[in-house]
Amino acid sequence: MVFRYELEGGNFSKAGHASSEIKKTLKQLSVDPRIIKRIVVALYEAEVNVVAHAWKGEVLAEVEANQITLTLRDEGPGIPDIPLAMQEGYSTASPAVRQMGFGAGMGLPNMKKNVDELEIESRVGVGTNVRMVTRFSGE
Amino acid sequence: MEEEKFYHAIEVDHDRCLGCTRCMTKCPTKAIRIRDGKAQIRRDWCVDCGECLKTCPTLAVYVEEDDFRKIFDYPCRVALLPTVFTGQFSKYTTEQEIVGAIRELGFTHVFPVEYSTDMVCREMLRRMESAEEKPVISSFCPAIVRLIQIRFPMLVDNILPVKPPVNASATYYHRVLENRGIPVEDIGIFYISPCAAKIAALKGEEGYTSAIRGVINLDTFYNKVYHVLKNRPKDHVPDCELPPSLTKKEMRWSQTGGESKHFPGRSLAIDGIHNVIDFLERMETTDEVRNVDFLELRACNKSCAGGVLTVANRFLTAERMMKRSQNRDKIPMIYAAEDMDALAWLKQHIAMPPVQPKTKLIYKGTREEVLEKMEQVRNLMRSLPGIDCGACGSPNCRTLAEDIVRNEARINDCILIRNTNKEKEYEHEGK
Incomplete structure (x- = not known):
């Protein structure tokens, strides 16, 4: 089953909507609460990334009986150096974004830590695709 | 999993209940339905907070007490x-x-x-x-x-x-x-x-x-x-x-x-x-x-x-x-x-046993079955009006869809859908 949510650049107050909905769905599927927590953390970080950096984007969540695949596509500046962006503490967030309590440079590393698979594709000036997979079995 | 039930202190006096839907829309866990014109509390979802009692205009919701x-x-x-x-x-x-x-x-x-x-x-x-x-x-x-x-x-x-x-x-x-x-x-x-x-x-x-x-x-x-x-x-x-x-x-x-x-x-x-x-x-x-x-x-x-x-x-x-x-x-x-x-x-003796989760599960069944039911709810949501009026006896359109999938309600419980269907029937008869 696929769920789709839209994201709007700069609208931080709406970031977290997709994570909240996905959390409710996973609870109904009786997924281990610890795994739900990790998925929600990763998705929330990813949502904030799109809102903080891109112009607009969407979340596609494909929920299956044994795993969830989260795809975030955005139209935005893209990431020129992905390995650099994966480093803890590296951030390109604007001072305004940092003032709101975001942009500590932990987004991507946190996402990687909390999912089973993370793939990033990006084209500078066009946008970024992030794909995250987590299996429910927990092994 | 062991099905341990809660004891509940809140009751509804059906002689006084008007079926007005106030309690149903206020309930923070969506545990109330109006069936046959009377409020009914789903025991396993109720937390005894008393929001229903506070909002009831006819004092039909009451707290049971010892003599x-x-x-x-x-x-x-x-x-x-x-x-x-x-x-x-x-x-x-x-x-x-x-x-x-x-x-x-x-x-x-x-x-x-x-x-x-x-x-x-x-x-x-x-x-x-x-x-x-x-x-x-x-x-x-x-x-x-x-x-x-x-x-x-x-x-x-x-x-x-x-x-x-x-x-x-x-x-x-x-x-x-x-x-x-x-x-x-x-x-x-x-x-x-x-x-x-x-x-x-x-x-x-x-x-x-x-x-x-x-x-x-x-x-x-x-x-x-x-x-x-x-x-x-x-x-x-x-x-x-x-x-x-x-x-x-x-x-x-x-x-x-x-x-x-x-x-x-x-x-x-x-x-x-x-x-x-x-x-x-x-x-x-x-x-x-x-x-x-x-x-x-x-x-x-x-x-x-x-x-x-x-x-x-x-x-x-x-x-x-x-x-x-x-x-x-x-x-x-x-x-x-x-x-x-x-x-x-x-x-x-000051400690109490650790609190156990009792997750509110809307559907029963395996993950495949639950996913299928969610899909059905999504399809139903396309035909429901989405105005959350509560006249069907469920707190909003979404819960009505869930109730239908659980076989606890029918699509015709929606008064708007029922009306449209009736109109169609009349048109049909008119021809």
Whole structure:
């Protein structure tokens, strides 16, 4: 089953909507609460990334009986150096974004830590695709 | 998985219920449906918060209570009295007069609920230090504990497994009475409850299990006490022993902020069940709630002063409790107690079993089956009007769709769809 949510650049107050909905769905599927927590953390970080950096984007969540695949596509500046962006503490967030309590440079590393698979594709000036997979079995 | 059920104290009188949908839309766990024109509560989703009772225009929702005469089954009859009870009366009614009236009603002892507060607080602080999950959440409000079990199962481990004062004080005082040589079967401790959730929490599936033998609803008790006070001659001087007096901290424990100010770090007090839900939702999904150490969460606005069974205005009650406790700063009585044995007994029995999750599951079945049902709900949502009118008997269109998929409702329960279908029929017949 696929769920789709839209994201709007700069609208931080709406970031977290997709994570909240996905959390409710996973609870109904009786997924281990610890795994739900990790998925929600990763998705929330990813949502904030799109809102903080891109112009607009969407979340596609494909929920299956044994795993969830989260795809975030955005139209935005893209990431020129992905390995650099994966480093803890590296951030390109604007001072305004940092003032709101975001942009500590932990987004991507946190996402990687909390999912089973993370793939990033990006084209500078066009946008970024992030794909995250987590299996429910927990092994 | 074992299906342990909750005991519930809230009932609906179907003779009075109009089926008006007010309670259904207010219910924070969407546990109410209107079926055959009457409100029905889904037992496994109800947290006994009493929101339905507060909103019911015909007083059809009520709290079940024990027969008052049950106290006379026991030679030793204890009224376990919360500070909010005294808060129902203005400053012109003294504690002495209130206690005198309670004794006249047949109680042999009056003991304050908040007596054990300091001990409870210390134990909470001790456990908070070693807690793995922050913020820790107080177990004080039973409606909140149930809410977390049902709606926020990921947070059950954050609840401190320490008995709330009512249970701790009952444990302590029961032991004191035993030590005085009173046989266990003669001791009847009755709690005067300001809310339904406390009753439900104290009375398990098989009846009362703790030291408490029964519960009297605070409104019923208020009427009885007030009646005695009103019928007294003006110059009446009550002659009775006062229960141990409480400190400021103890008297204010049940107020909003009464707990939180005694915990170090970032400590928040949130009252009102909808406020609590909003906060916990944010805590679960966003990283907005960071570095919070302690949460005091209460289901009622103004905490126990706003309990569903209270009589007086909650703001006045809170103000009176503050005033009455103003000049009460001394050592907590519990440490001055002669009864060191009962104190040691309480120390050993102050913990409660860890809270278990009881997730509200909308659908039964394997993950594949549940996913399929979710898909069906999504398809149904396309044909439902989405105005959430509640006329079908479910709180909103989404819950109607879920009820349909669970075979508990039909698409024709939607009055708009039914109307459209009828119109089509007429057109068809017209041709």
